Amino acid sequence: MSPSFLLVLVPLLPLVAAIVTVLAGRRLGSRAHLPAVAGIAAAAAVAFVLLVITARSSGGGEQPRPVDMVTTLWQWATVSDAYAPPADSPAAVPGTAVGVDAHAARPFSIAVALRLDPLTATMLMIITGVGLLVAIYSIGYMHDDPGYPRFFALVAMFVFSMSMLVAASNFLLVYVFWEAVGACSYLLIGFWFQKPEAARAAKKAFLVNRVGDFGLAIGVFLLWLTYGTLDFHDTLSPDGTILPGILGQTRLADVSGYVGGAVGTAICLLLLLAACGKSAQLPLHVWLPDAMEGPTPASALIHAATMVTAGIYLIARSAPLYMACPGALVTVSIVGTTTALVAALIGTVQNDLKRVLAYSTISQLGYMFASLGTGTLLGFTAAIFHLLTHAFFKALLFLGAGSVMHSMGGVIDMRRFGGLRKLMPITAATFLIGSLALAGVAPFAGFFSKDEILASLHQKGWPSAHGEHGEHHAFMPTLPDAATAGPTLHDVGYRGVADHGEHTLHTAEPVGLDALDSPGVWQTLFWMALVTAGLTAFYTFRAVFMTFTGPLRVPDEAGHHAHESPQVMTLPLIILAVPATLAGLVLFTTEGLSSFLAATPSFTAPAVAATAAPAVFHWDLALQGTLAAALGIVIAAVGHLGRRSDGPQLERWLGPVRPFLENRMFIDQLYTAVVIKPVEAVAYLAAMFDRSIIDRLVQGVARLPVSVGNLVRRLQSGLVQRYALAGVVGVLAIIVLLAWRL
Amino acid sequence: MTPTALFAAAPLPLLQNGLMVGAILFSLGLVGILTRRNLIVMFLSAELMLQGISVSLVAWSRYHGDFGGQVLVIFVLSVAACEAAVALVFVLQAFTRTGRLDSAAWQSLREASLARSVDHEIPAIDAPLPVFPRLTPAGVSPETDADAALQREHV
Numbered sequence: 001m002s003p004s005f006l007l008v009l010v011p012l013l014p015l016v017a018a019i020v021t022v023l024a025g026r027r028l029g030s031r032a033h034l035p036a037v038a039g040i041a042a043a044a045a046v047a048f049v050l051l052v053i054t055a056r057s058s059g060g061g062e063q064p065r066p067v068d069m070v071t072t073l074w075q076w077a078t079v080s081d082a083y084a085p086p087a088d089s090p091a092a093v094p095g096t097a098v099g100v101d102a103h104a105a106r107p108f109s110i111a112v113a114l115r116l117d118p119l120t121a122t123m124l125m126i127i128t129g130v131g132l133l134v135a136i137y138s139i140g141y142m143h144d145d146p147g148y149p150r151f152f153a154l155v156a157m158f159v160f161s162m163s164m165l166v167a168a169s170n171f172l173l174v175y176v177f178w179e180a181v182g183a184c185s186y187l188l189i190g191f192w193f194q195k196p197e198a199a200r201a202a203k204k205a206f207l208v209n210r211v212g213d214f215g216l217a218i219g220v221f222l223l224w225l226t227y228g229t230l231d232f233h234d235t236l237s238p239d240g241t242i243l244p245g246i247l248g249q250t251r252l253a254d255v256s257g258y259v260g261g262a263v264g265t266a267i268c269l270l271l272l273l274a275a276c277g278k279s280a281q282l283p284l285h286v287w288l289p290d291a292m293e294g295p296t297p298a299s300a301l302i303h304a305a306t307m308v309t310a311g312i313y314l315i316a317r318s319a320p321l322y323m324a325c326p327g328a329l330v331t332v333s334i335v336g337t338t339t340a341l342v343a344a345l346i347g348t349v350q351n352d353l354k355r356v357l358a359y360s361t362i363s364q365l366g367y368m369f370a371s372l373g374t375g376t377l378l379g380f381t382a383a384i385f386h387l388l389t390h391a392f393f394k395a396l397l398f399l400g401a402g403s404v405m406h407s408m409g410g411v412i413d414m415r416r417f418g419g420l421r422k423l424m425p426i427t428a429a430t431f432l433i434g435s436l437a438l439a440g441v442a443p444f445a446g447f448f449s450k451d452e453i454l455a456s457l458h459q460k461g462w463p464s465a466h467g468e469h470g471e472h473h474a475f476m477p478t479l480p481d482a483a484t485a486g487p488t489l490h491d492v493g494y495r496g497v498a499d500h501g502e503h504t505l506h507t508a509e510p511v512g513l514d515a516l517d518s519p520g521v522w523q524t525l526f527w528m529a530l531v532t533a534g535l536t537a538f539y540t541f542r543a544v545f546m547t548f549t550g551p552l553r554v555p556d557e558a559g560h561h562a563h564e565s566p567q568v569m570t571l572p573l574i575i576l577a578v579p580a581t582l583a584g585l586v587l588f589t590t591e592g593l594s595s596f597l598a599a600t601p602s603f604t605a606p607a608v609a610a611t612a613a614p615a616v617f618h619w620d621l622a623l624q625g626t627l628a629a630a631l632g633i634v635i636a637a638v639g640h641l642g643r644r645s646d647g648p649q650l651e652r653w654l655g656p657v658r659p660f661l662e663n664r665m666f667i668d669q670l671y672t673a674v675v676i677k678p679v680e681a682v683a684y685l686a687a688m689f690d691r692s693i694i695d696r697l698v699q700g701v702a703r704l705p706v707s708v709g710n711l712v713r714r715l716q717s718g719l720v721q722r723y724a725l726a727g728v729v730g731v732l733a734i735i736v737l738l739a740w741r742l
Numbered sequence: 743m744t745p746t747a748l749f750a751a752a753p754l755p756l757l758q759n760g761l762m763v764g765a766i767l768f769s770l771g772l773v774g775i776l777t778r779r780n781l782i783v784m785f786l787s788a789e790l791m792l793q794g795i796s797v798s799l800v801a802w803s804r805y806h807g808d809f810g811g812q813v814l815v816i817f818v819l820s821v822a823a824c825e826a827a828v829a830l831v832f833v834l835q836a837f838t839r840t841g842r843l844d845s846a847a848w849q850s851l852r853e854a855s856l857a858r859s860v861d862h863e864i865p866a867i868d869a870p871l872p873v874f875p876r877l878t879p880a881g882v883s884p885e886t887d888a889d890a891a892l893q894r895e896h897v
Contacts (some may be wrong), residue, residue: 728776
C-alpha cells in the first residue's frame with residue numbers, strides 16, 4: 001500500500017468510526033465504544049507505519065533530505081483570475097511580493113491535499129496513540145453514563161479533525177480543521193450540558209477561541225495577498241511552470257523567499273494570536289482551566305495532549321515565515337515565557353487537582369512557545385520534543401487524576417481526600433512517575449525536553465558561550481551552498497518580481513518589535529524559564545503529597561467506589577508510564593527525534609538549517625534545571641509531605657499575594673469588567689430598543705386591523721333575520737344608487 | 743324592440759293592477775321573512791315573494807303581448823317545486839336536531855365574543871281562549887280499520 005493511501009486512512013478510519021457510532025450508537029448500547037476504539041487503534045497502527053516510512057526516506061545523516069509527500073485528493077475550489085492585486089497592495093510593491101507576478105491576476109485554487117513529512121508523522125503518532133489509550137480508559141471511566149455513545153462519537157470525530165489539521169497541506173484546510181477541533185472541544189467540555197458550569201465553560205472556551213480564530217482568518221487572508229497561494233507545497237500550473245507554495249521546496253531553497261518587515265511581522269503576529277487562542281497562552285488562556293468541567297478523558301486528550309498543541313504545530317510549521325521576522329519570533333518567546341511563569345504561579349495555590357494540571361498544561365505550553373521563539377533548529381525541535389513528552393506525561397497525569405476522581409465519587413478538591421497511596425497503589429505509582437517527568441527530574445522524559453528548551457534560550461541569551469552559531473541573526477541567514485540548495489525560484493522558470501533581480505526582501509524596513517531581539521531580553525527569558533521550572537516541581541509535588549501521602553481520608557461521596565480503578569483504566573496508565581519514563585532518555589541520547597524532524601521541509605529552510613548546532617548535553621544547564629526542580633520538591637515536601645491535606649497550607653506565608661494568585665491574578669475579573677460588562681450593557685440597550693420601539697411598532701401595525709375588525713364583527717350575529725335585513729338594505733341601496741345615477 | 747305580438751297587447755291599467763298585486767305579494771313576503779322566526783313560515787314567505795315576482799312577470803308579458811314572461815313564470819314554478827322539496831327536507835332535519843322550528847335556535851354561527859340573543863319578553867296571552875260552539879255528533883261512527891289506524895299513526 002502506498003504511503004498516500006495510508007495517509008488517507010489515518011483520518012478516514014476515525015471518521016468512519018464516528019459515523020458508525022452516531023448511526024448505531026443507541027443499538028450498540030454498552031458496546032458503543034467498539035467502533036471508536038477499533039477505528040482509532042487501526043489509525044494508530046497506520047500512523048506507526050507512516051512514521052517508519054518517513055524515517056526510512058529521510059535517511060538521517062548530516063544533511064537531512066527534505067521529506068515531503070503530498071497527496072491531492074480532490075480540488076475543492078478553483079477560480080482562475082480570482083484576484084488582480086491593486087497597485088498599492090503589498091504584493092505590488094517590489095520586494096514584498098514573493099513568487100507572484102506583481103501585476104498578473106492569480107488563480108485561486110484550494111486542493112484537499114494531505115502531506116506526509118516528519119512533523120506530520122510525529123503529530124499523527126501522538127494524536128492516534130494518546131487517543132487510543134484515552135479511548136480505552138474511557139470504557140471504564142464513562143461506563144453507565146447516559147451519553148456513552150455520544151462521548152465515543154465525539155472522541156473519534158476529534159481524532160479525525162486533529163489528524164486532518166496536522167496532515168493538511170494548505171492554510172485554508174488548516175483553518176477548517178482548526179475550527180473543527182474547536183467544535184469537538186466545545187462539545188466535549190459541554191458534554192454534561194445539564195450542569196450550568198459545564199455549559200458555561202464550553203461557551204467560554206468557544207468564544208475565547210474565536211478571538212484567536214479571528215487572527216488566523218486575517219492571517220490567512222494576508223498570506224494570500226502576500227504570497228498569492230495558500231498551499232504549503234509547490235504545484236504545477238497548467239502552462240508547465242511551478243507555482244511555489246508557501247512552504248514548498250522551491251521557496252524554501254530561495255534565501256529571499258519570505259517576506260519580512262511590517263507585512264511579514266503582521267502575518268506572524270496574527271498566526272501567534274491564533275496559536276495563543278488554541279494553545280491557551282496569555283492573554284487568551286482563561287478558557288483552559290474552566291474546560292476541566294468536561295469529562296477527564298476529554299481533558300487528557302484534548303486539553304492536555306493534542307488539541308492545545310495545535311498552536312505549537314502551526315508556529316513550527318510556519319517556521320520559515322517567522323525566521324524573516326525576528327521581532328515576531330521574540331514576541332513568541334516573550335508570550336510563552338510570561339505565560340509559563342504566570343500559569344505556574346497561579347498553579348501553586350490551586351486546590352482542585354484538575355485545575356493544578358490545567359495550569360501546568362498552560363505553563364508547559366508556554367515553555368514550548370518560548371522554545372519556538374528562539375528561531376533556531378534546536379528551539380523548534382526542542383518544542384516538538386517537549387510537545388511529545390508532555391503529551392505522554394500530561395495525559396498520564398490527567399488519566400491518573402481521573403482515576404482518583406472516579407474512586408472519590410467525583411470529588412476533585414485535594415483538601416477533601418488524602419493518603420490515597422494505599423488505596424490505589426497503581427494510580428499513585430503512575431501519577432508519581434508522571435509528576436517526576438513533569439517536574440523535570442532526571443532521567444524522566446520531561447527532564448531532557450525541558451533541558452533542551454532551557455539550552456535553546458541560553459544559546460540566545462549568551463551566544464558566545466555556544467560557539468559561532470550565536471553570531472548569526474535569524475534574519476540574516478547564511479547563503480546555502482549552491483550544490484545543496486536545490487533549485488531557486490529563477491531555475492524553475494518562475495515569472496515575477498524575482499525576474500527583475502529585485503531581491504530587496506530582507507532590506508525591508510525593520511519593525512519596532514525587532515529591537516526586542518537582544519541578548520538582555522533573552523537572558524531575562526532564560527531566568528524566568530528557570531524559575532518556572534522550580535515552580536513546576538513545587539506545584540506538582542504539592543499535588544502529589546496532598547493526594548497520596550498523609551493519613552488516609554476519603555470523602556463521603558466516594559461510597560462503594562473508594563478502591564483502585566478497574567483494569568481497563570489502570571492499563572492505559574501503566575502503558576503511558578513507560579514513555580513518560582523513557583521517551584526523553586531514548587530520544588535524547590539517540591538524537592532520533594531531532595534528526596528526524598530536521599528533514600521536515602519547514603526546518604530545511606536555509607534560515608533554520610543554518611542555526612543547526614551539534615547536540616551537546618549542557619551539564620551546567622542540566623544542573624541548574626535539576627537544582628530548581630529539587631528546590632521546588634523540597635519546599636513542597638516541607639509543607640505537605642505526610643501532612644493532612646486539609647491542614648494549614650504552606651502557601652499561607654505568601655500573605656497578600658495569595659488571594660491574588662487564588663483569584664487567578666484577577667484576569668477573569670478584568671475580562672468581566674473590560675469586555676463582558678460593556679458587551680452586556682450594549683446588549684441590554686439593544687434589547688431595550690428592540691422591545692420598546694421595534695416591537696411596539698410592529699404590534700401597533702398588528703393592532704390596527706384588529707380594532708377595525710372589532711367594529712364590524714358585531715354584524716356576525718348568527719340570526720338569520722339580521723342577515724336577510726342586511727341583504728334587503730343592500731338591495732335597496734343598489735336600487736337607490738342606480739335610480740339616482742340614471 | 744318589441745317581439746312579434748302573438749296576441750293582442752293588454753291596455754296599461756291591466757299592467758298597473760298586475761304590478762300592484764305583485765308588489766303587494768312581494769312586500770308581504772318580505773315582511774314575513776324579516777319578522778317571523780318559524781322556519782316553515784319563513785319559507786312560505788320566501789315563496790310568496792317569488793310569486794309576487796311571477797305575477798308582475800305575467801303582467802308585463804300581457805302588456806307586451808309576449809309569451810317570454812309567462813314561459814319564465816312556468817320555469818320559476820317548476821324550480822320552486824324542487825326548491826320546496828329540498829327546503830322542507832332541511833327544515834325537517836333542523837327540527838329533528840333541535841326539536842324546534844325557531845330560526846333563532848341556530849345562532850351558534852355568530853361571532854364568538856357576541857352574547858346569545860335571548861327572548862326577554864314572550865308575548866303573554868291574557869285573554870281566555872274563546873269557546874267555540876261544538877256540533878252535536880250525528881250519524882254512525884265509521885268502521886275503523888285497525889291496520890289503517892296503525893299506519894296512520896306512523897305517517
